Amino acid sequence: QQQVKQSPQSLIVQKGGIPIINCAYENTAFDYFPWYQQFPGKGPALLIAIRPDVSEKKEGRFTISFNKSAKQFSLHIMDSQPGDSATYFCAASRRGSTLGRLYFGRGTQLTVWP
Amino acid sequence: KAGVTQTPRYLIKTRGQQVTLSCSPISGHRSVSWYQQTPGQGLQFLFEYFSETQRNKGNFPGRFSGRQFSNSRSEMNVSTLELGDSALYLCASSLGWDSSYEQYFGPGTRLTVT
Numbered sequence: 001q002q003q004v005k006q007s008p009q010s011l012i013v014q015k016g017g018i019p020i021i022n023c024a025y026e027n028t029a030f031d032y033f034p035w036y037q038q039f040p041g042k043g044p045a046l047l048i049a050i051r052p053d054v055s056e057k058k059e060g061r062f063t064i065s066f067n068k069s070a071k072q073f074s075l076h077i078m079d080s081q082p083g084d085s086a087t088y089f090c091a092a093s094r095r096g097s098t099l100g101r102l103y104f105g106r107g108t109q110l111t112v113w114p
Numbered sequence: 115k116a117g118v119t120q121t122p123r124y125l126i127k128t129r130g131q132q133v134t135l136s137c138s139p140i141s142g143h144r145s146v147s148w149y150q151q152t153p154g155q156g157l158q159f160l161f162e163y164f165s166e167t168q169r170n171k172g173n174f175p176g177r178f179s180g181r182q183f184s185n186s187r188s189e190m191n192v193s194t195l196e197l198g199d200s201a202l203y204l205c206a207s208s209l210g211w212d213s214s215y216e217q218y219f220g221p222g223t224r225l226t227v228t
Binding site for chain 2: 034036043044045106107
């Protein structure tokens with residue numbers, strides 16, 4: 001059972017465009033929602049993360065929007081660049097007996113054309 | 115500060131053999147988690163260790179095991195390798211054992227089973 005559902009599976013945008021990647025979850029106990037960026041041959045790198053007490057968080061060109069009532073969150077990449085071409089994963093974790101475990105979405109392969 | 119290191123980076127093993135992978139967390143980090151990444155299943159949680167104790171385990175067969183040493187370094191072992199064990203094995207470290215702490219991934223060990 002997929003705890004975190006991510007869409008789309010792949011995304012192609014022109015340079016300067018604003019790709020949006022969406023994730024949805026069911027478990028209301030989740031309280032930490034990070035996004036990871038992975039380049040081929042590398043491990044996932046933490047990009048930005050949000051907790052459910054805020055609805056939006058910005059770090060540079062990356063913004064997370066969080067809708068607690070809809071149990072959805074999304075990543076927006078402003079002014080996208082070819083160097084942003086990578087696979088993006090959303091994830092979620094919760095306090096309790098599974099401390100430290102991340103539940104990942106299936107990933108979105110982003111291609112930014114110059 | 116050095117990041118998470120994993121050794122070896124690449125491994126080729128034959129079906130039926132066993133393998134041991136190593137992970138050195140970021141200095142000061144006491145929690146280590148292991149994930150398996152495959153194109154078909156995505157990122158799947160294997161187990162998590164904190165202060166030499168396994169705190170959580172994913173849905174993998176008993177052939178997959180791990181341990182953590184007093185210096186927080188961790189190893190995972192896979193016995194009786196199967197073709198389906200071919201994957202990128204990722205280690206992540208964090209300061210603590212709840213979702214207040216961010217997880218940082220290493221570059222992974224690419225295991226190929228022939």
